[in-house]
Amino acid sequence: MVRRSQRVQDKKAASGDVQMKDSPTDVSGSKSLAGLKRTWDDEDDNENLEEEYDDDDDELPKRKKKRTKKTPSTKSTAASNTEVLFSEPSKRQRMPEQFRKVRGKLGLLERLAKDMPLDIFCYLEPRDLLRLARTTKDLRGILMSRSSENIWRIARGNVEGLPPCPVDLNEPQYANLLFESYCHVCMRSGRCDNILWNFRMRSCQKCLHTFQMAGGHLDPHPLNQHRVEIIPQECVHVTHRKCHYYIRNTEIEQRYKAEYDAIETQEDRDAWISRKKDERLAIKKNNQLCADWVKKSLQNRANELAALRKDRKAAILSRLGEIGWRDEAETIIRGSPHDDDPFSNLKSVRQPKNLTDHGWRSIRDELVKFLSDAKDERLAQERKALLSHRVTLARDTYNAIRSKSDLREPFPTNGDILCNQIFRTLIWDSPEDVDLTVDLFESRLLEHLPEILAEWRAAIDQQLVAIMQKSRPTATISDLHLATTIFECTRCHRPPLYYSQLFYHQCCQDRSISPFDDLVNNLPVHCDGPWSPVSLSFSNTQSNRAKTLVEACSLDPSTATLQDMYDTNPLFECAPCFKRNLHDWDGGRLFMRWPIALDHHVLQGHEVLIHPLTTNHLGVEEERNVLACEPDSDSSSHLPLCCAHCHKPANRWSIIGHLKAEHNDLVDFTDSDKLPALGRHWYWHPRLPLYLMGQSFRYKDNLTPAMAAPGC
Numbered sequence: 001m002v003r004r005s006q007r008v009q010d011k012k013a014a015s016g017d018v019q020m021k022d023s024p025t026d027v028s029g030s031k032s033l034a035g036l037k038r039t040w041d042d043e044d045d046n047e048n049l050e051e052e053y054d055d056d057d058d059e060l061p062k063r064k065k066k067r068t069k070k071t072p073s074t075k076s077t078a079a080s081n082t083e084v085l086f087s088e089p090s091k092r093q094r095m096p097e098q099f100r101k102v103r104g105k106l107g108l109l110e111r112l113a114k115d116m117p118l119d120i121f122c123y124l125e126p127r128d129l130l131r132l133a134r135t136t137k138d139l140r141g142i143l144m145s146r147s148s149e150n151i152w153r154i155a156r157g158n159v160e161g162l163p164p165c166p167v168d169l170n171e172p173q174y175a176n177l178l179f180e181s182y183c184h185v186c187m188r189s190g191r192c193d194n195i196l197w198n199f200r201m202r203s204c205q206k207c208l209h210t211f212q213m214a215g216g217h218l219d220p221h222p223l224n225q226h227r228v229e230i231i232p233q234e235c236v237h238v239t240h241r242k243c244h245y246y247i248r249n250t251e252i253e254q255r256y257k258a259e260y261d262a263i264e265t266q267e268d269r270d271a272w273i274s275r276k277k278d279e280r281l282a283i284k285k286n287n288q289l290c291a292d293w294v295k296k297s298l299q300n301r302a303n304e305l306a307a308l309r310k311d312r313k314a315a316i317l318s319r320l321g322e323i324g325w326r327d328e329a330e331t332i333i334r335g336s337p338h339d340d341d342p343f344s345n346l347k348s349v350r351q352p353k354n355l356t357d358h359g360w361r362s363i364r365d366e367l368v369k370f371l372s373d374a375k376d377e378r379l380a381q382e383r384k385a386l387l388s389h390r391v392t393l394a395r396d397t398y399n400a401i402r403s404k405s406d407l408r409e410p411f412p413t414n415g416d417i418l419c420n421q422i423f424r425t426l427i428w429d430s431p432e433d434v435d436l437t438v439d440l441f442e443s444r445l446l447e448h449l450p451e452i453l454a455e456w457r458a459a460i461d462q463q464l465v466a467i468m469q470k471s472r473p474t475a476t477i478s479d480l481h482l483a484t485t486i487f488e489c490t491r492c493h494r495p496p497l498y499y500s501q502l503f504y505h506q507c508c509q510d511r512s513i514s515p516f517d518d519l520v521n522n523l524p525v526h527c528d529g530p531w532s533p534v535s536l537s538f539s540n541t542q543s544n545r546a547k548t549l550v551e552a553c554s555l556d557p558s559t560a561t562l563q564d565m566y567d568t569n570p571l572f573e574c575a576p577c578f579k580r581n582l583h584d585w586d587g588g589r590l591f592m593r594w595p596i597a598l599d600h601h602v603l604q605g606h607e608v609l610i611h612p613l614t615t616n617h618l619g620v621e622e623e624r625n626v627l628a629c630e631p632d633s634d635s636s637s638h639l640p641l642c643c644a645h646c647h648k649p650a651n652r653w654s655i656i657g658h659l660k661a662e663h664n665d666l667v668d669f670t671d672s673d674k675l676p677a678l679g680r681h682w683y684w685h686p687r688l689p690l691y692l693m694g695q696s697f698r699y700k701d702n703l704t705p706a707m708a709a710p711g712c
Contacts, residue, residue: 122154126175129155133172144172161296163289167282169200178294183207195294197287198232199249208236214246223260223273230276231256232283308352313344315355320367328371331378346370383432388523390427390436391418395527397441401449406647407686408500408563412456413509413528422448463533464502471538483550483562486542491535495599495689496542498562504687507535546598565594569679571626572597588700591626593676599690629699630676639692640685655682 121129121143129152133143142148152171156162165174177200182189185207192202203211214233223230231253233246256276263269320326332343343349348363395414402411417423426444430436461477468475468485479485486496491507502508511529547557553570570593577590592600642649645663652675659667659681667681675682676694684693 118148118151121148121151123158124155125158125179126152126155126171127179130172130175130179161293163286163293166286166290167279173200177202178290185210193294193298194236195291196234196236197291198234198283199252208247211247212250214248221257223257226273226277227253230273230280232280305352308354309350312351312353312355313349316349316360316363316367319355319360319364320371323364323368325368325371328375328378329367332371332374342374343370384523386432387427388525390430391523391525391527393436393438394418394423394427394441395525397438398445401442401445403649404647407504407642408683410457410460410500410503412452413503413531415509415511415528415530416456417445417452418527419530420448420452422452460531460533464499464536467533467536468538471540481561481563482557483555483560483565484543484546484557486539486546487536488539488542489535490537495691496539497536498686500562500686501689502533502536503531504685508532542598549594549597566683567680568594569676570594570597574600588698590696591630591699592696593679593694595690596694596696600696626699629697630674631695631697639688641682642685644681644683649685650682 121132124132129143133140143151149171152175153165156165156171156175162178165171169177177195180202181192182202183192183204184201185203188204192204194205194208195202211234231248233248235244235246237244260269260272263272317326317329320329329343333339333341335341336344346367348366353359394417398414398417405411418427422444426436426441461480464480464487465475465477467487468479472479480499485499487498487502488496489505489507497505509528509531511527549572550557550560550565552572553560553565553568555564555568572592572594574590574592574597579587638651638653640649640651641655643655643658643663645666648658648662650658656675656678659678660669663681667678
């Protein structure tokens with residue numbers, strides 16, 4: 001039950017809004033300190049007072065809780081426990097008499113001199129007086145009276161560098177503006193450092209939009225002629241727009257205009273305007289001083305908090321060193337500059353207060369768990385980075401060895417090499433302190449690669465033969481190299497693929513079709529997936545068309561290989577593509593080489609005639625004219641091709657020079673030094689589709705070779 005004296009209730013009913021009183025208050029009179037009673041709303045407050053006392057003396061017992069009325073169901077339980085409760089001697093001590101029954105009294109304060117609290121107030125700061133004035137109505141009445149103005153001045157002097165009180169504010173108002181950080185518009189408490197000095201108020205960023213922008217349409221009031229010099233405006237910053245604009249306070253404007261309208265004579269109005277201008281200049285100077293002081297005080301406070309956080313973190317690191325976790329914490333700190341690391345940002349570490357023994361005990365387990373998890377994650381990341389480095393070395397070393405080999409032969413992808421047990425053991429099971437170098441990977445590859453290739457090629461050939469046997473039951477491994485053996489991809493439906501092209505087709509080494517296991521998938525390294533023929537099928541249609549072209553070259557389709565077609569290097573002509581209009585750039589007879597003829601035959605569906613370029617078919621003169629129209633270099637000059645002798649990569653611009661410089665003893669340049677005539681000394685890179693392996697051209701009858709334009 002709440003107990004209050006009748007005198008306190010009468011004072012509460014008679015009290016109104018707190019203002020600065022005009023008449024001084026007699027401290028020794030009715031508002032003596034003996035009459036300032038502290039009241040509590042319930043019994044818990046009295047318990048809190050006794051608990052505070054208990055904190056000072058650990059030997060004093062805590063006060064027993066208030067006895068509650070027991071129900072019949074609990075009486076039996078209480079009775080059974082009575083003997084246990086009273087069987088042990090009580091170790092509690094009695095509360096001293098001076099601390100008993102203090103509700104509604106000032107206790108020891110009654111013995112103080114009547115003016116001693118006023119002397120104490122002079123050692124406080126304005127923010128302390130503000131908060132003290134809000135504790136009781138009696139203290140508020142004392143501190144808000146004009147007789148206490150000297151106390152406020154002395155308290156203001158206790159703050160270093162604080163500018164004097166402006167002429168338009170009293171001491172409590174000045175203290176409230178400087179030290180109370182809440183929004184004066186929405187009245188929300190919290191951090192609100194945006195002070196509108198000209199308006200004598202604070203405003204949060206959200207409430208700034210409630211003010212009207214200065215300028216625009218103005219009412220025809222005479223005072224508007226002097227509004228810039230008299231009526232206050234505030235320059236605010238808009239964060240998201242990165243600009244400034246001026247706002248006005250309509251309430252202040254209305255008050256100024258009301259004062260102006262209340263003046264009767266023009267002479268008095270001019271004097272009022274002159275006085276307001278002087279006041280505004282003085283206020284602006286004081287505003288700048290106050291703004292500088294606030295900025296400096298905020299910076300000092302920030303430095304103070306930063307120093308406290310730094311000392312706390314140093315103390316925590318020292319405590320962590322005692323239990324063996326300091327090195328891990330410092331590793332985390334070194335990973336991020338400017339104390340922006342996860343450890344420094346922990347709530348238990350970033351607190352701006354000193355570390356006590358009790359505080360350390362409360363955060364020790366949390367920090368140990370955090371550091372333990374961070375260590376596990378760090379070791380996992382270091383392990384992942386080490387494995388990624390090793391995988392990258394193995395991949396690049398294998399790619400370098402493969403690039404020096406004959407690419408027309410099947411080679412496994414780098415994903416197949418990484419999945420091999422020899423290199424899996426080398427990469428994943430080698431100790432972390434062992435440095436795996438490029439030379440080590442190269443020596444292991446040269447040692448084990450022949451065995452890996454033999455085993456892998458045998459398995460792949462069997463899979464491809466099984467695919468062929470679905471259409472040709474009698475197919476064997478030797479049939480894979482025939483010019484009439486063509487596959488197609490059921491996934492991308494791109495141009496036909498020969499045997500050597502299968503091992504560079506993207507769909508066959510896509511990790512989504514043939515994925516790695518988790519050991520490789522979890523590494524941030526780009527590698528090809530293990531080679532898989534899942535998306536391949538044998539193409540009967542395109543194989544039959546290739547058979548037609550092989551037979552046109554007078555070769556046996558059952559034995560002619562792809563290399564035989566390159567060695568023969570036949571010149572094909574598409575009769576249906578002949579155009580009689582000789583004046584068009586694409587007019588004349590269409591000629592092409594292998595394997596462009598196969599792709600043209602597939603896309604156009606035309607019958608292609610064979611011209612082996614002998615005197616019996618074209619004649620010497622006509623043969624010379626046709627060959628003169630064949631382009632030596634074209635838009636495909638940048639496409640990759642390889643030397644058939646050393647397998648060095650090149651292009652159509654550089655391969656002739658390479659053959660003359662490196663293999664002049666193997667290449668006969670007597671008949672021609674054009675690339676098509678040297679087809680047996682180079683080959684296209686297998687990754688290229690058929691339609692890019694060369695270019696068709698036109699031959700126009702009765703025209704000189706110079707007038708014939710290449711192109712299909």
